[in-house]
Amino acid sequence: MKLSDFNLTNYKSKFYEKNKLSNKNLDDSKHKIALEISNVGLWDWDVTSNKVFYSKESMQIIGYDEDDLKNTSKFWDSKVHPDDKESYFSDFKSHLNGDVDIYENKYRILCKSGVYKWVLDKGKIIERDENGKPTRIIGTHTDITNLKNTEDKLNKNLQLITSQNKRLYNFTHIVSHNLKTHIGNFKNILEFYEEAKTEIEKEDLVLHLKSISDSLTSTIVDLDDIISIKSKAQVNQINERVYLHNCCNKIIESLSIDSQNKGVTIHNALRKDEVILSNKSYLDSIFYNIISNGIKYSDPNKKSQIIIQSVHTKSHIKILISDNGIGIDMDKFKGQIFEMYQTFHGTMRQDSRGVGLYITKTQVDALQGEIQIESKLDEGTAFSLTFPKQK
Known part of the structure; x- marks a missing residue:
């Protein structure tokens, strides 16, 4: 018999004689057998005498036998988990007050x-005095520990799948954004090559082409690493030693054509011995997006520059990347900076898709870091990347 088939209001037996408990309530063999088969415990509270009968099934759920029996509500109430007591008493009070027809709590x-x-506790008032006050309440206990554990596992799996789908979605944008940048660099160099007038100029452009090709190869390898990372529940499960100065230098070198054409000087002031445990693929992408943005949105009326430096605390390292470019109107766009498909510079550039900073924020979050931005129109932009130090 299912629990829902057990109608408490139809369970008629006399539990007490002269305010003393008795086991004669189990004379109804049908209900007794049903309770034993279903492993459902029974409790019966005589409100007037404040005594509670607990069936052996209820006692067995919590590992006690009849010798341990104490016929008071405090016996059971005191064993409810501290974090669950508030809802336990609140739900029972709601039933006593008539707010709900049946008391139920897990x-x-x-x-x-x-x-x-874990216990599913149900109960119902079955007797009242002449003033309508409850005098007797009968209820059941059901062990739902296995059900709860299964439910928790399903929730964890659902969270994992949701997280993996979100990272997969972000990964498609990373691939599109990063590869499109390299393709643009190839296109620019080939156009310069066609316009070159001397063999020396062509040879120099071929060297830059090789540099871009190497950078593209490195990006493809990194993206392959990201695929492996995304199969993990947490990106930070894979840590490697990253030398920040060298990491930034490679990004600066891959962007040298753009920075030269824009007249942007990049100062890498990071110490050569600075090392953090992180994911190199993500850090490369983070630096690439911020530095390339600094070049892309430089001010043609200034002697443009980008400065990369760091500040250390006992527990964190903060990397500062600042430029003196055209800046962003933070009063207008402050809440949209790291959202998808947002652009802020008022330009009609076709290569401004509003994806880079979204990707960057996602990657910084994945590395348990924090990214902040300060910017002012016509003055420039400064990003700060804060990462926890790991031993």
Whole structure:
């Protein structure tokens, strides 16, 4: 018989004689057998005498036997998990006040062995005095520990799948954004090559073409690493030693054509011995997006520059990347900076897709870091990347 088939209002037996408990309530063999088969415990509270009968099934759920029996509500109430007591008493009070027809609550109960089990507790007022006050309440206990554990596992799996889908979605944008940047660099160099008038100019452009090709190869390898990372539940499960100065230098070199054409000087002031444990693929992408933005949105009326430096605390390292470019109107766009498909510079550039900073924020979050921005129109932009130090 299912629990829902057990109608408490139809369970008629006399539990007490002269305010003393008796086991004669189990004379109804049908209900007794049903309770035993279903492993559902029974409780019966005589409100007038404040005594509670607990069936052996209820006692067995928490590992006690009849010798341990104490016929008071405090016996059971004291074993409810501290974090569950508020809802436990609140739900029961709602039933006493007539707010709900049947009392029902799921909570953890401390067993004799010292472990907690999950219990589904149900109850209903079946007798009242002449003033309408409850005098007797009968209810059931059901062990739902296995059900709860299964439910928790399903929720964790759902969270994992949702997280993996989100990272996969972000990964498609990373591939599109980063590869499109390299393709643009190839296109620019080939156009310069066609316009070159001397063999020396052509040879120089071929060298730059090789540099871009090497950078593209490195990006493809990095993206392959990201695929491996995304199969993990947490990106930070894979850590490697990253030398920040060398990491930035490679990005600066890959962007040298753009920076020269824009007249942007890049100062890498990071110490050569600065090392953090992180994911190199993500850091490369983060630096690439911020530095390339500094070049892309430089001010043609200034002697443009980008400065990369760091500040250390006991527990964190903060990397500062600042430029003196055209800046962003933070009063207008402050809440949109790291959202997808947002552009802020008022330009009609076709290569401004509003994806780079979204990707950057996602990657910084994945590395348990924090990214902040300060910017002012016609003065420039400064990004700060804060990462926890790991031993």
